[in-house]
Amino acid sequence: MCFSDTASEELLRRIAVAALALAACGRLRFGPPPEIRSFTAEASQAGWSEPLALRWYVTGADTFSLDGVGSVGSSGTVVRPTRDTDYVLRVVGVGGEVASAPLHVTVTASLSLAVGADDAGGTRLLARLRHADGTPQQEDALIEVVPPGGERVQLRCAAGQAACSARLDEAPRAGDYTASAALGPVALRARAAAAQARIDPPRLVRAAAPDGAVSVTWEAAGGAAGYRVQLVDLGADEPVGEPVVVHGTSASVSLGSVPAQRAGISVEAWSALEPDGTPLAVSVAPGFVSAGPSGGTGARWQIFAPEDFSGESLRAGFPQLAPGERLAVIALNAGGTDGARATFEVTGTADSGPAVARAPAVSALRASAAAPLLHEAVRAHEEAVLREALVNGIPAPAPAGSSAPPDRTSFCIARGLDFGNRVRKTAVRVLSTAHAVFYVDEEDLSHYPGGFFDTLGGLFESRAYPADRLAFGAESDVDGNGKLFVVSSHELGAHLNGGWLLGYFGNDDVLRPRDPTPWCFAGGSNGADVIFLNDVANAAANGYSADEAANSVFPATLAHELQHLINLNQRCLLRSCAGSEETWLNEGLSKVAEDLAGFGWNGPAGRSEGAQYLARGGDQLRGYNGRSLTRWEGDPIGNYQGAHSFVRYFADRRGADFGARLVRGRGGVPGMESVLHMPFARAMADWATALLFSNEGATPDARFDYLGAGWSPLHVRLRHLEWEPLPAAGAEASLRTDGLAVLVTGPSAGGPATITVRSSESVKPHVVVARFAGDLPR
Numbered sequence: 001m002c003f004s005d006t007a008s009e010e011l012l013r014r015i016a017v018a019a020l021a022l023a024a025c026g027r028l029r030f031g032p033p034p035e036i037r038s039f040t041a042e043a044s045q046a047g048w049s050e051p052l053a054l055r056w057y058v059t060g061a062d063t064f065s066l067d068g069v070g071s072v073g074s075s076g077t078v079v080r081p082t083r084d085t086d087y088v089l090r091v092v093g094v095g096g097e098v099a100s101a102p103l104h105v106t107v108t109a110s111l112s113l114a115v116g117a118d119d120a121g122g123t124r125l126l127a128r129l130r131h132a133d134g135t136p137q138q139e140d141a142l143i144e145v146v147p148p149g150g151e152r153v154q155l156r157c158a159a160g161q162a163a164c165s166a167r168l169d170e171a172p173r174a175g176d177y178t179a180s181a182a183l184g185p186v187a188l189r190a191r192a193a194a195a196q197a198r199i200d201p202p203r204l205v206r207a208a209a210p211d212g213a214v215s216v217t218w219e220a221a222g223g224a225a226g227y228r229v230q231l232v233d234l235g236a237d238e239p240v241g242e243p244v245v246v247h248g249t250s251a252s253v254s255l256g257s258v259p260a261q262r263a264g265i266s267v268e269a270w271s272a273l274e275p276d277g278t279p280l281a282v283s284v285a286p287g288f289v290s291a292g293p294s295g296g297t298g299a300r301w302q303i304f305a306p307e308d309f310s311g312e313s314l315r316a317g318f319p320q321l322a323p324g325e326r327l328a329v330i331a332l333n334a335g336g337t338d339g340a341r342a343t344f345e346v347t348g349t350a351d352s353g354p355a356v357a358r359a360p361a362v363s364a365l366r367a368s369a370a371a372p373l374l375h376e377a378v379r380a381h382e383e384a385v386l387r388e389a390l391v392n393g394i395p396a397p398a399p400a401g402s403s404a405p406p407d408r409t410s411f412c413i414a415r416g417l418d419f420g421n422r423v424r425k426t427a428v429r430v431l432s433t434a435h436a437v438f439y440v441d442e443e444d445l446s447h448y449p450g451g452f453f454d455t456l457g458g459l460f461e462s463r464a465y466p467a468d469r470l471a472f473g474a475e476s477d478v479d480g481n482g483k484l485f486v487v488s489s490h491e492l493g494a495h496l497n498g499g500w501l502l503g504y505f506g507n508d509d510v511l512r513p514r515d516p517t518p519w520c521f522a523g524g525s526n527g528a529d530v531i532f533l534n535d536v537a538n539a540a541a542n543g544y545s546a547d548e549a550a551n552s553v554f555p556a557t558l559a560h561e562l563q564h565l566i567n568l569n570q571r572c573l574l575r576s577c578a579g580s581e582e583t584w585l586n587e588g589l590s591k592v593a594e595d596l597a598g599f600g601w602n603g604p605a606g607r608s609e610g611a612q613y614l615a616r617g618g619d620q621l622r623g624y625n626g627r628s629l630t631r632w633e634g635d636p637i638g639n640y641q642g643a644h645s646f647v648r649y650f651a652d653r654r655g656a657d658f659g660a661r662l663v664r665g666r667g668g669v670p671g672m673e674s675v676l677h678m679p680f681a682r683a684m685a686d687w688a689t690a691l692l693f694s695n696e697g698a699t700p701d702a703r704f705d706y707l708g709a710g711w712s713p714l715h716v717r718l719r720h721l722e723w724e725p726l727p728a729a730g731a732e733a734s735l736r737t738d739g740l741a742v743l744v745t746g747p748s749a750g751g752p753a754t755i756t757v758r759s760s761e762s763v764k765p766h767v768v769v770a771r772f773a774g775d776l777p778r
Contacts, residue, residue, distance in 0.1 A: 033095040034061035039103055041087075047110025047188070048130040049080045051277065054087060054103070061091035061098070081107050082134055108132050111188035113145065113179040114272060115172060116195040116280030120674035121575065121665045123147075123168040123194065124282045126275050127155055129183055136160050141181060148175030163274045169661060171575055197279035199223045199271045202249075205287030205679075206307055207265045209255050214263065214289055217250045221269035221283060229253055232264035232677050234288065234686075235703045237654060239266070245273060255289075261301050261701070263289035264678050286673050288682045291316070291769075295754075300700035300771045303685050306764035309757075316755040316769045321348065321748035328770045329726060329743045329755055330688050333735035334681035336763040338628070342741070345730040348753030350746030381419045382507045383580045386572065389511040394573065398480035405429055405437040405483065412520035413441075413532060416493035417501060419508075422524035424517075427487055431457045435465050435482075441489035447537040448546070455550040456558075460486075464559035467596040468566060471659040472589070475562065476569035478510050479528040484565075486558065490535035500542045502553060503533040505561040507568050507580075531561045548605075556599035556606075563593035563659075570663040582668040583632040588643030589659055592651050601648065607710070607717045623722040624691060628736040629684065630669065637719050645718060646687045650676060652707040680738075681766040688740050689768060691721035698772040720777040735765065744776065 039056045046052040055076035058064070064072050067088040069079060079087070086102035114126040125145055129137045136159075143155040143164060150173065157164035172194030179190040203219040216229055228243040229251040240258055244251045255263060265287035272278035290305035291297065295317035304314055318327070327349065333340050407429050412422045427439035431453040438453050469475070475484065492501050514527025539549040567586060571577045580586070594600030601607055627638025629646060651658045658675065665671035669680045676683050686704065693699035694706045695714040706714055714720075723742035724731060733741035745753075757767050 031093070031095040032060060034091045034093040034098045035059045036089060036091060036098055036100050039089050039100045041103055041105055044104070045106045045108050046081050047108055047112070048132055048134050049082050049276070050110045050112060051078045051080055052105065053078050054089075056089055056100075058089075058091050060095055061093040063092040065090050079105075081105055083107055109183045109186045109188060111143070111179060111181050111183075111190040112275040113177065113190040113192040114195070114275030114278075114280040115177045115192050116197060116271070116282060117172050118167065118282040118284065119198070119201055119666060120284065120671070121169075121171055123170060123172045124280060125153070125155060125166045125168070125177070126163055126270075126272065126280055127157070127165070127179055127181075127190070128163045128274050129157060129181060129188070131183065136162055137183060141183065143179055143181040145177055145179045147177050148173045169657075169664065171664075192275070195279035195281065197271055197281040199269055199281040199283045201283035202227065202267045202269050202285040205265060205267050205285050206305065207263075207287050207289045208292045209260050209263065209289050210292055210294070212255050214253045214255050214265065215250070216253065216265050216267065216287065218267050218285065218287075220249050223271055223281075224269040225278065226270055226273045227251070228266075228268040228270065230266040230268070231255070231258065232266055232286075233258050233262055234264040234678055234682070235262040235701075237677060243268075259299075260289050260291075260297070261299055261303070262703075264682070265289065266677060284674060286676075286678050286682075288678060296769070301689065301704075302769050303682065304767040304769070305681075306766065309759070309764045312758050312760050314757045314759075314764075314767055316757075316767070318348070318753045318771070321751065321753050321771065322773070323750040324747045324773050325771055326747055326773065327726075327745045327753060327755060328692060328723070328768075328772060328776075329745075329757070330685065330692070330768040330770075331733060331735060331741045331757065332681055332684050332688065332766040332768070333737060333739050333741075333763075334679075334684060334766055336735065336737060336761055336765065338631075338737045340735045340737075340759070340761045340763070340765070341732065342735065342757060342759045342761075342765055343730060343732045344726055344743050345756040345758075346726050346728065346745050346753065348751055349726075349728075349748045351728045382568075385506075385508040385511055386568075386577075386580050390572075390578075394511055395478070395513050397476070397478045397573075400477075400480045400482065403481070405432060405481070408442075409439070411439070411485075411487050411489075411526050411530065412515055412524040413487070413489050413491045414504075414506065414524070415491050417504065419506070419524070422520040423491060424520050425489055425491060427489070432483075433457045433461050436460055436484045436486050438486045439488070441487075441491065441535070444488065444490050444535045444537065447490075447535055452536065452546060452550050456554055459551070459555035460558050463597045463599075464555050464562060467598075468559055468562045468593050471593065471596050471656065472563055472566045472663050473570045473660050475566050476510055476529050476573055481528075483529075484562070485526075485528055485530040486533060487530055488533045488535055490538055492532060492534040492538070494538045494541045500538060501534060502539075503531060503557040503561050505531050505564045507564075510565070510568060510573075529565060531558060531565065533557060552599055552603065552605050556594045556597065556603075559593045559597035559599065560590040563590040567663050570660075571667060575664065577667065579667075581663075582630065584630050584639065584643045585647070585662070585668065585672065587632070587640065588647035589662065591640065591644035592647050592659065595648060601644070601718070602710075623719065624688075625722050625740050625742055626736070628739045630738040631736070641719055645691060646683075649687050649690055649706060650683070684738070684740065685766060685768050688721060688742070689770065691718075692723070692742060692776065693770070693772065696774070696776060698774040698776065700770045700772060715777045723776070723778060747773075 037057045042053045089100040110130045112128045116124050127143045139159050141157045144152050146152045155164045155166045176191050181188050200222040202221045205218045207216045226247045230243040231240040231253045267285045269283045271281040291302040293308045295315050296302045298318045410424050410426050415421045426442045428442050431438040509526040509530045512525035515522040515525050536549050595602040624642050661675045690704045695712040723744045726743035726745045
């Protein structure tokens, strides 16, 4: 049959209309209806807002939804019920729509747990308790959490508290953390693995308390769901009151009874404020309450922040000084450029400078420490080796062994700290102790008197080793023999750059496989945990008897170098690091290690060393204010004594685990800030104030005294902080990066006074102004 085009179109139109009419009446079918073959829940009960998996198996459908939930996937979904719920699954296919029978889920009380890392190397626990109706615990509750393979810890949740948190010093562990708690008669359990998420820290934390309430602002942290802001008493190193939880970038907390001069601020950025499935991560930024832009309060000690400058000027006003009172001004160039300039003006004090206190008499200084740039050569070499190892991989430690150390063996030794010039030397075992094996270059055996190594080994075991192990943690054992090797050799050199090298630890011995060549041409690593000591004959050439070497110089050196070895192990072998610890901090910790072992400043010889430096100023040895605290230049005062006095000041205040927390942490200035709970500039301010005033009877607060009767008076034992007079005509100073300048006014006749600091630098200094009466050493 033939149709015209017009007839064909009309026929097709009629067929389409008929099809639509049939579809509208529900009689058109293109296949069988969908079939819900199974629809189940992983449990018939779920804790309030806890995840619950629903699963189904459906044929003949392409659209899936749950009543009250909305569109879902083709095989299942996860719900978080907050009340008893009947879930109905609806599916649609070409064959029509089908609904399931209701699937009933009963909601019960719940315990939720989230685990994550913080930027200080610790672990954060976040837990939440809820009754079946979603309300938090009505009474104080206790949640116990057990880390994988660890000891249980407790979180205390106050009545009505939305979520509870705790911090563990250790890094997150692999495996599941389990939590348990009771809510009324109901016993609850939860489980969570540590998230690997990271979050940026807040920046530019600023705080002031003009009316007794602390106003805090900061820059937002990327990925933060909210912040917890906590007042901290920096004198007691304790949190004060409850943290304030906010979602913005400002908060107000009560100052309470904490003096503004002691008030610090902790701003924590959290990726989640409740354990709701978001990966948990926490970062912390410290701050402090500054004296503000309005001239301060006239208190005995105040610190002004860079944001307290108005343009290029900062003013500190004092409505009334007592007759004879003076003002000390400390400018701290934390993070500023090298050679930053600042000018200082004063009104209301006499023009003449304070009387100069007589410096104590000193004996001739012996070169008891390495000359500048000796230790620095070791640190530079270590950094290069570590970065290479981080790129290429660190060799796995050898399995533990029990074989006795050989009577005779050989070691690759860097001659005179020239790591490109190593020589293999035969060494003879002279002593084995519980934790070390002592070897001597066979060429040097005749140099040592009888009993020398018995004395040295005994002091290592009784003082150096336990002090370092308790303070900083375990050392490495890359060769698996459970022993540290101590190797003495004259190859370290008698005189180097005007000084001498007492000993060294080279991390290539730990980070590189053993060099098997007879001439140490394959890198020179010993593939073992080794500390090298100089020869006793070289000690004599530098003014030390064999008795002094065995009883103080060498055991102190072992304590010093063992800290470096532990530092590498804790930071980079047991944890993840990006590079070596900053030299200033690594050396400061090792100097404190000498103290903790009963040497250094905790022994008569070490104390006298500080006193011997008192009269050695000028171009030969610069003072603290001529150096940067963090830029290492090898100066015995500005660097060694500077870093030593900084770390020692806080180590005496922050407890026995202070050093361990540092070596387990982030490293450098950020690591120091996280352990001290204060910005680096504020820590420098406390330290510099202590160097100026400690134990002099004029200190503005007892927290600026070095602790212990042995320090009083401080400045006959430790280099004082140099200062310049601040006359009425004003003065100018140049500051190093992370360095300081100190000026002291003449006495007041009684009445008002004003200090004005001017700076055109892009990074303004932090400024401390303190009132005192009396004289200070100069």
